Every structure is written in structure tokens, then in C-alpha cells.
Amino acid sequence: MISKQAIARLSIYKRSLQLLRESGVEQVSSQTLGRIVGINPAQIRKDLAYLGSFGVKKVGYNTDRLVAILSQALGVTEVQKVILVGAGNIGRALLSYKGFAKQGINIVAAFDIDPAKRHGEGFSIPVYPLDKMRDFIRKSQIRIAVIAVPAQSAQEVADNLVSAGIRGILNFAPIAVSVPPEVIVSYVNLATELERLVYFVSATDIRKTEVRR
Amino acid sequence: MISKQAIARLSIYKRSLQLLRESGVEQVSSQTLGRIVGINPAQIRKDLAYLGSFGVKKVGYNTDRLVAILSQALGVTEVQKVILVGAGNIGRALLSYKGFAKQGINIVAAFDIDPAKRHGEGFSIPVYPLDKMRDFIRKSQIRIAVIAVPAQSAQEVADNLVSAGIRGILNFAPIAVSVPPEVIVSYVNLATELERLVYFVSATDIRKTEVRR
DNA sequence: TCCATATTGTGAAAGGAGTTACAATAAGCC
DNA sequence: GGCTTATTGTAACTCCTTTCACAATATGGA
Numbered sequence: 001m002i003s004k005q006a007i008a009r010l011s012i013y014k015r016s017l018q019l020l021r022e023s024g025v026e027q028v029s030s031q032t033l034g035r036i037v038g039i040n041p042a043q044i045r046k047d048l049a050y051l052g053s054f055g056v057k058k059v060g061y062n063t064d065r066l067v068a069i070l071s072q073a074l075g076v077t078e079v080q081k082v083i084l085v086g087a088g089n090i091g092r093a094l095l096s097y098k099g100f101a102k103q104g105i106n107i108v109a110a111f112d113i114d115p116a117k118r119h120g121e122g123f124s125i126p127v128y129p130l131d132k133m134r135d136f137i138r139k140s141q142i143r144i145a146v147i148a149v150p151a152q153s154a155q156e157v158a159d160n161l162v163s164a165g166i167r168g169i170l171n172f173a174p175i176a177v178s179v180p181p182e183v184i185v186s187y188v189n190l191a192t193e194l195e196r197l198v199y200f201v202s203a204t205d206i207r208k209t210e211v212r213r
Numbered sequence: 214m215i216s217k218q219a220i221a222r223l224s225i226y227k228r229s230l231q232l233l234r235e236s237g238v239e240q241v242s243s244q245t246l247g248r249i250v251g252i253n254p255a256q257i258r259k260d261l262a263y264l265g266s267f268g269v270k271k272v273g274y275n276t277d278r279l280v281a282i283l284s285q286a287l288g289v290t291e292v293q294k295v296i297l298v299g300a301g302n303i304g305r306a307l308l309s310y311k312g313f314a315k316q317g318i319n320i321v322a323a324f325d326i327d328p329a330k331r332h333g334e335g336f337s338i339p340v341y342p343l344d345k346m347r348d349f350i351r352k353s354q355i356r357i358a359v360i361a362v363p364a365q366s367a368q369e370v371a372d373n374l375v376s377a378g379i380r381g382i383l384n385f386a387p388i389a390v391s392v393p394p395e396v397i398v399s400y401v402n403l404a405t406e407l408e409r410l411v412y413f414v415s416a417t418d419i420r421k422t423e424v425r426r
Numbered sequence: 427t428c429c430a431t432a433t434t435g436t437g438a439a440a441g442g443a444g445t446t447a448c449a450a451t452a453a454g455c456c
Numbered sequence: 457g458g459c460t461t462a463t464t465g466t467a468a469c470t471c472c473t474t475t476c477a478c479a480a481t482a483t484g485g486a
Contacts (some may be wrong), residue, residue, distance in 0.1 A: 003473075006413050011405040015387055019364075029433065038389050042436095042475060048428045051279055051433055057482045074408050075415035082407065093306035094403070099387060103404040105411070142405070143414050168414040170406055172310060176251045184413045186406055190307070191316040192224040193383055193399055194295065194357070195287050198318070199220045200397045201356050201381040202288030242463065255445060255466095262465055270452045271462045311443075 006047050007074070012037050013044065014070040015103070021063045029060035049172040076104030085140050085157050086149035087127045090172050094146060095125050107146075109136055144168040150163040151175040158185075219260050220287070225250050226257065227283040228316070233242040234276040242273035289317030296355050298370050299362035300325040300340045303385050307359060308338050320359075322349055350377040357381040371398075 016037050020028055030048075034041035048055065048066070051073050055061045071077050082100075084091055087110050095110055110127045112118055118127040128136065136142070145166045149157050154173035161169060168184045171177055174192075179185055229249050233241055245260075247254035261268065261279070264286050268274045285289050295313075297304055300323050308323060323340040326350055331340040341349065349355070358379045362370055374382060381397045384390060387405075392398055408420035 004409060004413070005473080007409045008405055009410040012389075012402075014408075015404070016389075019388070031433080036389065040475065041433095042477090043434065043473090045433090053435070055434050057434045057480080059483070062435070073412075075411045076408060080407075080411050083392050089306040089309040093302040097303040097403065099404055100407070105404060105407050144410050145486085146407075168410040170410055175232075176225075176229075176249065178251075178262060180269060184410060186410055188401065188403070188406055189225075190310065190401070191228070191312055191318060192221055193357075193401055194293075194313070195224040195227075195289060196217060196220045196294050197357050197381040197383055197397060197399055198288045199223075199286070201218070220427065230485080254463095255447095256443090258463090258465065261446085266465070268464050270450080270464050272453075273463070298437075 002050055003005065006050070009037075009039060009047055010070050010074060011044070011103075012039075013047070014067060014074065017063050017067045017070070018102070021067060021111075025063055026065075027056075027060045028063055030055070032060070071104065079104050079106045080144065081106055081108045081140060081142055082144045082146060083108060083124075083133070083137065084110040084146045084148060085112075085130075085133065085161070086110075086147065086153075086172075087114075087117040088148060088150075091117075091146075091148040095127075108140065108142070111136075134164045136168060137161070142166065144170070146170045146172065147177075148172045166171065215263055215284065222250075222252060222256070222260055223264075223283050223287060224316075225252075226260070227280060227287065227348070230276050230280045231315070233401065234280060236302075236402075238276055240269075240273045241276055241279075243268070245273070246324070292317050292319045293356045293357065294319055294321045294353060294355055295359060296321060296346070296350065296360060297323040297359045298325075298343075298346070298374070299323075299360065299366075299385075300327075300330040301361060301363075304330075304359075304361040307361065312409070321353065321355070324349075346373065347377040350379060355379065357383070359383045360390070361385045 013033065015031065017028070030041040030044045034044050045055070048061070051069055054065060054069065082105055084094055084107050087095065091110060095107060100107060107125055110125055111130050111133045112127055113130045118129070143166060145161045147154055147157055147169055151173045154171065154175050155177050158169060158177040158179055162179050162183055164182070169177070169179065169186070171185055171187050174189050177185060227245065229246065230241070243254035243257045247257055258268070261274070264282055267278060267282065270357065295318055295322050297307055300308065304323060308320060313320065320338055323338055324343050324346045325340055326343045331342070356379060360367055360370055360376045360382055363387045367388050368390050371382060371390040371392055375392050375396055379396065380391070382392065384398055384400050387402055390398060
């Protein structure tokens, strides 16, 4: 069983390897990659070894192959369809973000209760009313949703998503939502991130630590 | 030395306690709080004990006092001034996000190289050209910056920030930036978060884990 | 072909983080 | 006032993650 931190690292490796590949690098050692991503080379080797043994001694890893293997391990060899609930500020930023496609993630639809939010500034992604959500999830077999609604609506939205069959939720609302154990919830909390920084910066003794998630 | 995970938890406690306090709750036990935030009560007691001993046996913790203590511990008793570099999609979402003020965090200015991005839709926060950044940081004594520029500009921006005196960076660009050891960098990577979810949802065996950061 | 060396894969050690368990104790009730 | 009980603070334990260290080995050069 691979840990959730390890999964996050695999994702980081993948992105860096994609960049390397684009610049024509064909082989990379764990040491070089470690320097790039700021992670101990032994850690990288161990993470990769978990997926199989495909490094070559004295040479390193083939970037092309490694990207393929990481994509497969992460389940993003095929494009993953994701929906977004809440087309407010954060929601719209996500809709406009170009970076997901490259990582095999595709926001296919957004939903918002407010009709005004549904007339975007030329998004290619449609914004539907909330009551279309359930059907859409079922018909398109969506398994992952992003919640970007205000805190007070988050639990209700989560309940709806779960009952429609959603299995994983990325929650931007600054509140814990309660879901059945088979549903995975991951939180992104911008205020928490900033407070963490404030703490470490405020701490009088200088720390050598780089805070990485 | 308190760990970075612990700091993130303190921030979570604080927000939940603020909500409780707003609903008139004056005392809360570690058990109740644990249920709300989804964290083991003993963990909460341990985190709080690190800051001092101010629970009352058989009663619990005073919400008011706890919020004050947590705010102090996190360094947000006074409003923390933060600047934003990059007024693209993510940047604008952050500028519009109302939730920071309540947590004692204030984005006081934004900077973008593109003049078109500087004419916002009525943000109350000014967006300045990049070449004003250094002076602003010095004059306003800013210590924390948010990077929300494309990956290829991130390192250059980080270098500028550091040389102007920034001590903590929240980096939304999907790339590691290299900074001197005394500067703290924290990463928010949306694609990584989604990939992590994809992995756990794709994994055939159903996991009981709730992924929390 | 043989040697020197860079690099992998992994066992073992070290280091944290989270959980359990319980003694101490304050509060409320009889 | 004394008893019962909920709750804290923390010591000990377990579990998990990361780092270290090194044998195995593929490569390139002589």
C-alpha cells in the first residue's frame, strides 16, 4: 500500500520529468531529479522501485518511459473527467486554468445555483444549473468533483455529489465535510497555507526547513 | 519544535472555533472539536498542550480564549500583509477571495507584468507593474508573497522577491523554485491534488482513508 | 577484455507522528 | 461534604516515513 504523500511525490516527479523531456533530456538519475524537485534521491528511488524496476545502473531512468509509468500508476493515462461545483472566484479560476489538460485532467462541466454565474466570459466549459448535476454525473459517469462553493453550502453539495455516485472530492470550502468512508475528500485551504507561512516566517529562530506539501 | 502538519491543524482548529464562537458556543471539549474537524481528540489535546495548559478538566476549552491563543501562536493577532505576483486567473481569484480577512491575512497589493491585467473589474486591491514591486516590499515591509505566475517565470519572480526581502513564498506555479535556506516556500499544486484523488479513486480496492492535508 | 565508477535497488537504522491508555482533577449532584 | 464522572495532559507505544549505507551491476574507457 502506497502512502498518500508518496502519491503526491509521484505527481511531482511526473511534472518535472515532462519538463525535462520537453527540453530533450532522455535520461535522468535519481540524484539529478532529486536536486530539481528538492527530494532525497533515495526517497525517489524507493518511490519508483515500488512501481517496478526500470532504472539502469550507471545511467539512471529514461524520462519518456518514466512519464508513461507514472501516468499509468496515477491513473491518468486516459483523460480523467472532473466536474466543478461553484463558479465563483475560485471556480472560475479553475475553469480558466490551462494546466490540467497537460496532466490528463479535464474539467468537463461546472454547476452553479446562481444564473448570473452561468454566463461566463467565453469559457469553453459549460456552466449548468445545480439541478442538472445529478443527471450529468450519472450519464457521464463522473467520479471526481471539485467543491468551490461557500462554506455554508459545502456539506449539502457534498451530500448531493455522494448520492449521485461521486467517489472523490477536492474541497476548496474552508470547512470539513462529512462523507461515507468509501468517498475520499481532499482539502485545499488557502488561508491555512498562508497561516502556516505566517507562522514559520514569524518564528524568530530561522529555520532551514523548506515547507513542501 | 512544532511540525508543519501541527501548524496546519492549529489553523483548522482556529477556523472551526471561530465558527463555534459565532454560534454562541463558549466551551468545547477536545472530543467535540475532534468530531467537527475530523481529528483524533488526543491529537488535538497534544497540539494545544504544546501551546500551554488552559483546558479545564470536565469542561473543556473556552472557545474565545482558544481562538486568541491560536491566533497568537500562528502570528495573526495583527493583520499580516501579503502581496500577490501575477494577476492571471488564480491571482484574480485570490484577490476576490473574501475569506482571508477573517483569518487576519490581507492582500495589500498585486503585481503583474501585463498592463491589461492591471485594469481589474473593480478590485479594491491595486494591481501595479512588476517594476514597482521591490520598492513596495521594502517600504511596506512585506514578508510574505504569493506567486501565481506561469511556471517559466516563477524562478525569476522568486529571485526578485527574495532579494527584496521576502521571507515566505506561497507558490502556485507548478514548479519547484530554488531559494536560500532561510526563505520558506510552500506549494499549492492543483493538478497534484487532483491526481492524488484520481489515484485513490481509481485504486480498485476501496480505502477507508480520508485524505487530509 | 578488464577495470574504474556512477548509479540503482533495498535492508537496516533513525526519526517522527499519531494513538492508546491512564492518572490527575475539576464540576456537579445527592 | 463526599462521590461520581467527564475531561484534560502526558507517558508509552506503535506505526509509518525518511534517510543512510552498501552490495550489485551496467557502462565506458583503456
